[in-house]
Amino acid sequence: KNEVEQSPQNLTAQEGEFITINCSYSVGISALHWLQQHPGGGIVSLFMLSSGKKKHGRLIATINIQEKHSSLHITASHPRDSAVYICAVRHSGGGADGLTFGKGTHLIIQP
Amino acid sequence: DSGVTQTPKHLITATGQRVTLRCSPRSGDLSVYWYQQSLDQGLQFLIQYYNGEERAKGNILERFSAQQFPDLHSELNLSSLELGDSALYFCASSAMGFNYGYTFGSGTRLTVV
Numbered sequence: 001k002n003e004v005e006q007s008p009q010n011l012t013a014q015e016g017e018f019i020t021i022n023c024s025y026s027v028g029i030s031a032l033h034w035l036q037q038h039p040g041g042g043i044v045s046l047f048m049l050s051s052g053k054k055k056h057g058r059l060i061a062t063i064n065i066q067e068k069h070s071s072l073h074i075t076a077s078h079p080r081d082s083a084v085y086i087c088a089v090r091h092s093g094g095g096a097d098g099l100t101f102g103k104g105t106h107l108i109i110q111p
Numbered sequence: 112d113s114g115v116t117q118t119p120k121h122l123i124t125a126t127g128q129r130v131t132l133r134c135s136p137r138s139g140d141l142s143v144y145w146y147q148q149s150l151d152q153g154l155q156f157l158i159q160y161y162n163g164e165e166r167a168k169g170n171i172l173e174r175f176s177a178q179q180f181p182d183l184h185s186e187l188n189l190s191s192l193e194l195g196d197s198a199l200y201f202c203a204s205s206a207m208g209f210n211y212g213y214t215f216g217s218g219t220r221l222t223v224v
């Protein structure tokens with residue numbers, strides 16, 4: 001079983017819909033990241049969370065440490081939101097700061 | 112422009128060869144991370160440097176090595192290349208190893224033929 005599981009793997013929605021992408025992890029973490037990767041390949045860091053909720057524009061990220069679960073929401077989705085969204089965690093307890101990644105959610109927003 | 116510069120953007124080379132990928136971190140960032148993204152394995156952490164010193168190793172093969180120089184730029188050396196090494200290689204930097212966000216470079220696409 002992967003340490004970081006994302007669902008759904010693929011999601012196609014209509015413009016304007018509310019989008020939710022889920023991430024579950026099985027290890028202790030000090031931080032969880034949501035990343036966006038566009039077809040050109042570049043990766044953009046959207047959020048870093050260790051507790052609670054963060055909002056940036058139409059994007060909202062939440063995390064429940066007790067349940068080891070995080071969600072990324074997109075309100076009023078737009079075709080330019082089409083990308084792969086990747087959840088990644090940094091393990092707690094010191095040591096390596098490298099991230100462990102989920103497989104990603106491939107989101108397509110149709111006009 | 113994220114502030115993290117990776118060169119080259121694309122690289123095509125033959126099996127058995129050696130290549131060097133370069134990364135310049137965002138100004139002021141002391142930590143540099145290397146990641147590999149392949150179709151079958153997804154994104155994987157390779158290695159981290161902090162202020163010139165190796166800090167952590169992930170799934171890095173013995174044929175691969177890296178270093179961070181006094182000016183904080185980093186190089187990832189890949190030798191005895193195999194077809195399976197074809198992947199996107201990303202560099203990321205952060206201000207410190209801890210509780211700071213990452214900034215990713217645009218990646219180097221390596222194709223081994």
